[in-house]
Amino acid sequence: MTRGSLMTSPALDRRRFLTIAGAAGALGGAASLAAPGSAWAAPLGAPAADDPEPTRPLSFAVLTDTHANALESSRLDVLRRTFASIERAAPTFVLNCGDITDYGGDDDFDAYLSTIPAGLRDRLHHVPGNHEVRWDVHGAELYHRLFGPTPYSFDAAGLHVVGLDPTQLLQEPGHFGREHLDWLARDLRRAGPSVLFLHYPFWAEHYYVNDQDAFFETIADLPVRAIFAGHIHREQVVRTNGLTQVAANAVRNGSFYYWAERTGDVGHDVLRVSAVAVAADGSDTRRELTTIPLGKDPAAHDLRPRYVEVSPPAGGAAGVAIRLPAPDAATAMRAQVYPQQVFGGGSAGTWVDLARSGRDWSGTVDVGALAAGTHRLQVRVVGTGGAQFDVTEPFTIPAGDPAAPREGWHADLPGSVQGALAHHGELVVAATTTGAVEAFRPHANGRTVVWQARTGAVHRGAAFDAEGGTLYIPSADHHLYALRARDGRRRWRFEASDPVLSTPLVTSVQGVATVIFSAGRTLYAVDAGTGARRWSSDLRGFFAGRAACDGERVYVGAGDGNAYAFDAATGTPLWTYDATTRQDPYGRLLYGPWDDVIELLPGGAVLVATVSATVALDRASGQRRWSVAASCMYTPSLVVEGSAAGAGGVLLTDEFGRLQLVDPATGVAVWKSEVGTRAFNAGPVRSGETMWIVTATGLLAGVDVATGTVLHRRQLGPANTFSTPVLVDGVLVTGDQDGRLRGIDLP
Known part of the structure; x- marks a missing residue:
């Protein structure tokens, strides 16, 4: 019985769900997949808060980073051997700390489920890792359908257990956010000795969760005694902030798990934790690792x-x-x-x-x-x-230069501003991962809210039509929303087969305003005025970026490692460009153009990027014109018009914060520069002769267009930033993962 959850499990409309359900049926019936409260999500089937025997025997197993891959049979054999050993040990429950699969795919979850003995099914509890949400075509829906909502908690034999989930859809690092931490504080307020499990470890040398300091502030006076985590694929024990953290070795490395058993130690209850290694013949070896007091640590x-x-x-x-x-x-x-x-x-x-x-x-x-x-x-x-x-x-x-950028105002929205901000004229729109949509007019020292609306969760940027009368918002609830720009009222809502996790492109095709976007592995073209489908095409891979269109062809990347051109009027495939040398599906996804903002270049080329290279392709044929060995997929490029101060070109920004202005005809660099921190998804904007970019670590940098010289640097705050800002009348508006909007007065 769960105490509660931050989110409910969304309905899952998937072509291959029956395949997964069938696999689970082999483990004891498809009913276990039904919803939160099923055997996969429910702890032990016993009352949670009213356990009549809090001191009865308690033991549990912990494993992590199983990385199931349907094409890696040896890895699945290791998983079967690990689970068989755990089943023989007869634990009260089992915790999996995430990275269950390689990339959250249907086949990989199918393979994972097939390794679990029927006797463990109703004792196994999961949290997702970054590999479940980074590239997931279903937007984490499959995970929640199989294992229930997150976060959640349960009680067993007097121990309170909490499954946490700071993973971020489409992103690598972790972030809790205010809503998650508020839930945790409420959940622990009534609890006894508590164990938390999640994917990312904290403190020591770990900086995987952006707001880990806020997490520790939240639990400082609450009864947390232990944390179990994974992610780093190695074993580590840290006594920090009054609790003991165990980071576990990965099953990806071999048949390893951890065994925790409650015992008495000089009159006090403790968890004795051992590391278990399972040999090829199924025999196991236990090594004492640490002892975790279940009482409050007075030294803390x-x-x-x-x-x-x-x-x-x-x-x-x-x-x-x-x-x-x-x-x-x-x-x-x-x-x-x-x-x-x-x-x-x-x-x-x-x-x-x-x-x-x-x-x-x-x-x-x-x-x-x-x-x-x-x-x-x-x-x-x-x-x-x-x-x-x-x-x-x-x-x-403090800024030593009185002409430096300064923050004029800030405001907070619920959730994270993960997608790019959108604007038309003076109207700016921000949408968040909680589905909050807000339109406002920014000023130097404040803003005027025009309207507010609600959609499903938004992870990518919205887009205006050419006239600024309609706003198109992509949502993880399987819909593309068209809202009236003046008051936020819905014009229409298009239902897709999967979560809409791409930024829509509004363009003209044969004189008809058309919205082009992807959902899952499908590319859609929708009439911008009515929401009627004009056509759809199979992308053969997940795409979370933004398409480009020149009126004749639509250009996209895909998670199968290819870039494609489609006929803009019919959706007929025209050419394919193989963007990676990798051959396995997992490698082709990671090293393909799955998250690229495709850009049209002057002279008849289209720019496509991966984490290995950025290439200019001939629009008509798909033949490569030039290539730059730079990982510029995540951060959108910017076509820069020339001026009296310098030549124009294409600004490329790689994920390591290195910039170069290149000739669009040859790819030869005009200049190179760097801002010093990582850059993801938040692209540059231009103001006069300066380009402004906000890096993933919240650093605002102003770069001279003509020379690449970094003119200004300002740290906006502690939160990661993945949202491209907008510029309105000299005010740069930014949004970050804390849900904070800022108005920056530029020099």
């Missing part, structure tokens, strides 16, 4: 700072002063600027040791290389026995 109170003060930066340094509740609690204290530049990865950090005076600790941190704007200081308190406590404190670097 003494390691938690009473306050952290960051002095105004001066001379390239910022002073820090910290006080602890107990003078002798810490053996060391370290501080660093939070490594905001680390995007969904790990970092050993640039820690500075602080000096102690009584119960106070102090020192200075180098901030000389930081851009003006908002940053975080990370403090790590080290106690006896290796325990630590991490906290962050915001601080601001």
Whole structure:
């Protein structure tokens, strides 16, 4: 019985669902796939909050990163051997910490289900990993249909267990957001000793979840005793912030899992955790790993700072002063600027040791290389026995140049602004992952909200028609919405076969305004005025980018590794370009143009990008004209008109924040530059002789069009940014994963 969930499982309209259901039927009946509350989602079938025997025996198994792939039979054999060992051990329940499959495909889930013994089916609980949501043609619907909604919780023998899900559809790193953390706080408020499991690990050297500091603030006074995680494919135990975190070795590496058993230790309940390796003959070897107290850790109170003060930066340094509740609690204290530049990865950090005076600790941190704007200081308190406590404190670097960009206003929307902002004239529209749509007029020091509306979740940008009278919004609820721009009222709603996870293109085909977009593996052309389907074509692969059209042909990328041209009037395929040398389906998806914003170039070429190369193709034939070895798929390119200050060209931005202006006829670089941090999905906009780009780590950079010189840098905030901004009357409007809109007054 689940205590509640943030989301409900959406209805699943899928061509191949019966295949998956059939596979599960072999494990004990398709009824287990019905919905949340089924055997896959329900814990143990026993009352959750009213367990009459909280001290009865309890043991459970944890595994992670199973990466089931229907084409990798040896990997499936390892999974079967692992599950067979777990079944023999007779656990109370089993936790899978995500990356269940290689890419969330139907066949891979089918293969995974086939490895699970019938006796474990109703004891197995899952959370998704980034591999379930990064490239999923079904927009995570298949995962939720099979395993239930996330987040969720259950109780077993006096232990409260919470499955968390900070994964982000179409993205690699994690992010909780306010709604998820509010749910967690409510869920834990009534709980006893609690164990959390999720895909990404925290703290230590881990920076996979963008708002992990907000997560730890949320649980600071709540009864969380342990966290089990995966993702890093190696074993690690960390005692941090009053709990023990176990990052588990991956089943992808071999037949490994972890066994936790509640026992008494000097009158106190603990979880004894062992690492289990299963040999080829099915025998297993157990190795004691760690002991996790289920009572409150009193030392955590003494390691938690009473306050952290960051002095105004001066001379390239910022002073820090910290006080602890107990003078002798810490053996060391370290501080660093939070490594905001680390995007969904790990970092050993640039820690500075602080000096102690009584119960106070102090020192200075180098901030000389930081851009003006908002940053975080990370403090790590080290106690006896290796325990630590991490906290962050915001601080601001003032802009030394009075003509630098400055934030004039900000506003918060529910969910994440993940898709590009849209604007026509002075009207700007933002849509979020909770389905909130808001139209407003920005000013230098504020904004005027014109209307608000609701759709399903939005993960890609909206688009206006040429006249600005209608707005087209893609939604994960399987619909493309056409809203009246002046008041947000619905004109029509087109139903697709899959979630609409691409940015629509509004164009003219044979004199008829047409909206072109993809949903799943299907490319659609819809009458912009009526919503009637003009045609649809099979893409043979998932596409989450934006198509291009020159009136004669429609150009798209696809997750099968190819780029395609279709007849704009009929949808008939015209040519195919193989964009990757990979041959297996998983490799062709990852290294194909699945998330590219296709761009028309002057001179009859079309630009297509992957994570390996960016190529200009002849529009008529699909033949390659030139190629640049740069990973420019994620960040949209920009055709730059020439001016008196410099030549025009095509601005390419790769995922590592490296920019180059290239000649559209030859691909030869006019200049090269870099902004220093990763860039994903948020493309550049031009204001006069400056191009502005917001990187994935929230850094705003202004780049000179003529030379590539970086003129301005400002850190907007802590949240990742995947949304292309818009420029209205000198105000740059941005949106981020925290749901924050900002109005930036540009020089």
